[in-house]
Amino acid sequence: MAVSIVKTDRTADVRRAVELLGGMKKFVTGGEKVIIKPNICAAKDTFTGAVTDPEMVAEVCRMVAECGANPVVAESPIYPFKGSRVYQRAGYADFKSKYGFEFMDIDSADSREISIPRGRAIKASVVCDAVLNCDKLINMPVLKTHLQTVVTIGLKNLKGVVVGKQKHIIHLQGLHQGIVDLNTVVKSDLTIVDGIIGMEGTGGPTNGRPVKMDVIVAGDNVVEVDAVATRVMGGDPMKVEHIRLASEQGLGSLSGFEMVGDSLESVSARRDLPKTPGLNKILITDIGVRVMNLLRDPIMLLTGGERVVRKARLGELIIDEALCDGCRLCIPACPVDALAYGEQLDCDYKLCIQCFCCAEVCPRGALKKKF
Ligand code: SF4
Ligand code: SF4
Numbered sequence: 001m002a003v004s005i006v007k008t009d010r011t012a013d014v015r016r017a018v019e020l021l022g023g024m025k026k027f028v029t030g031g032e033k034v035i036i037k038p039n040i041c042a043a044k045d046t047f048t049g050a051v052t053d054p055e056m057v058a059e060v061c062r063m064v065a066e067c068g069a070n071p072v073v074a075e076s077p078i079y080p081f082k083g084s085r086v087y088q089r090a091g092y093a094d095f096k097s098k099y100g101f102e103f104m105d106i107d108s109a110d111s112r113e114i115s116i117p118r119g120r121a122i123k124a125s126v127v128c129d130a131v132l133n134c135d136k137l138i139n140m141p142v143l144k145t146h147l148q149t150v151v152t153i154g155l156k157n158l159k160g161v162v163v164g165k166q167k168h169i170i171h172l173q174g175l176h177q178g179i180v181d182l183n184t185v186v187k188s189d190l191t192i193v194d195g196i197i198g199m200e201g202t203g204g205p206t207n208g209r210p211v212k213m214d215v216i217v218a219g220d221n222v223v224e225v226d227a228v229a230t231r232v233m234g235g236d237p238m239k240v241e242h243i244r245l246a247s248e249q250g251l252g253s254l255s256g257f258e259m260v261g262d263s264l265e266s267v268s269a270r271r272d273l274p275k276t277p278g279l280n281k282i283l284i285t286d287i288g289v290r291v292m293n294l295l296r297d298p299i300m301l302l303t304g305g306e307r308v309v310r311k312a313r314l315g316e317l318i319i320d321e322a323l324c325d326g327c328r329l330c331i332p333a334c335p336v337d338a339l340a341y342g343e344q345l346d347c348d349y350k351l352c353i354q355c356f357c358c359a360e361v362c363p364r365g366a367l368k369k370k371f
Contacts, residue, residue: 002258003219003228007267009075009196009212011056017192017218019062020260027190027220028122030068032135036060038194039157040075042206042361043089049199049210052142054091056194056216058099060138065101074130076106078206078360079165080332081108103111104130111163118184118249121177126166131186138267139188139222143195143213145204146371147274148175148356150240152205153229154191154222155179161186168335171355176241180249183222191225193217195232200271207365215267223252228259234270275371284328315354316370319345330358 004020006013018024028034046053055075064071073095077086083105087093095103109195110129116122129136131268141157149156156179170178195215199208215232219225223246227237237243247254258365324345331339338351339358347367360366 001220002219002260003217003224005228005232005259005261005264005267006216006218007262008216009216011053011194011196011299011308014056014059014192014194014216014218015063017216017261018190021190021218024063024067026062027138028067028136028186032069033130033133034064034069034071034136034138035131035134036064036071036073036138037131037157037161038073038075038092039160040086040092041078042081042089043363044060044206045089045091045145046212047197048205049142049144049197049208050334051090052140052194053196054099056192058095058182058194060140060192061099063102068149069136070104072104072130072134073160074104074106074109074128076160076163076167078333078357079167081361096337103172104128106131106161106166107233110347114185116181116185119181121174122181125182125185126163126168126329127161127186128163131161133248136186136189137344139191141193142198143193143215143217144234145198145208145233145271145273145288147202147359148206148354149225149242150239150274151230151235151243153193153226154188155183155226155242155246158182158186158188168357171357172353173334175355176245180246180251181244183246183251184249186204190220191218191222193229195229197265198233198271200212200233200273202272202274202369202371203365204274206360207362209272211271213267213269215262216293221252221257223247223254224257227252228264231264232268233273234268235273247280266370274369275337310311314370317347317348317352317354317356317358318368318370319347320366320368321345323364324362325364325366327363328360329363333357333361 044050
């Protein structure tokens with residue numbers, strides 16, 4: 001089909017983005033169960049650019065209901081966040097009473113293990129039953145950066161259909177390919193990106209800088225939508241590993257499809273995107289850090305002392321002790337138990353797999369990736 005672009009600062013214009021694709025009736029029919037999956041990853045309001053605007057989600061529910069179908073909004077936030085607090089802060093706690101449509105916390109709903117026959121990194125996952133049983137899935141990410149995957153848009157938003165701590169398996173087996181694997185079994189029928197307030201910077205997906213991007217991007221193919229939305233932020237989808245892999249594995253194209261509505265140029269700007277360091281930079285820094293450690297504390301290093309103080313290398317976790325207030329929320333977020341709190345927060349770098357799940361949940365932005 002096509003990807004539509006609407007330059008706007010009004011959530012109601014999501015209707016125009018879908019009409020440009022032929023209208024909601026092209027995607028859903030009367031009597032169907034339609035799951036709408038926003039991004040409500042953390043206890044943040046829409047002005048932070050971290051979560052999909054509930055007003056836009058409600059408008060999509062109305063469009064689905066007008067087709068005679070039954071919309072249900074469903075989400076599971078970043079583990080170990082509790083849904084109740086997250087949904088309260090993000091404006092979804094009273095979704096049913098305010099807008100009249102069902103809202104489901106995936107972590108409290110029934111789920112089951114599914115196999116992923118085409119999976120290269122993950123062969124199975126535990127996914128919400130309602131998502132597996134629905135007739136149509138409408139994917140509604142927000143347009144933002146991610147310190148590990150550069151951007152998080154439609155493909156990555158589907159990680160939220162995996163229940164609670166089960167999301168850790170994707171990090172343990174390989175995040176980029178794991179995202180693609182999941183998208184081979186959980187398919188988006190329509191993807192609508194809320195880019196009215198997005199996020200840039202290395203603090204994404206929860207602690208980046210909010211930016212008014214004033215755009216909605218929509219389409220029937222999630223890879224094509226992600227490719228266009230990445231370009232809206234001035235990025236190259238070929239350099240975003242999970243988007244490139246999804247395209248190479250036949251889930252969609254990065255170019256050559258029709259675009260309708262406003263021009264890409266009219267909504268694009270060069271945003272501050274996290275970079276992936278080159279191999280040569282990693283090697284040079286590694287050697288440099290080893291030499292620095294040797295000069296700083298040679299006896300402890302040579303005798304295999306317990307604690308060798310060193311700066312984080314490129315790609316590693318940095319703990320900003322000045323910002324950390326000791327809340328310990330990050331500790332259960334770590335899939336390999338690399339974090340512990342004694343007198344202060346410590347990371348066992350030998351265990352750390354650099355997934356940055358801890359940084360995603362830190363409410364104070366005290367955990368960062370070394371770029
Ligand atoms: S790093 Fe962040 S999440 Fe972890 S204990 Fe400190 S403030 Fe809490
Ligand atoms: S400490 Fe390392 S492995 Fe654990 S969540 Fe943080 S980045 Fe991931």
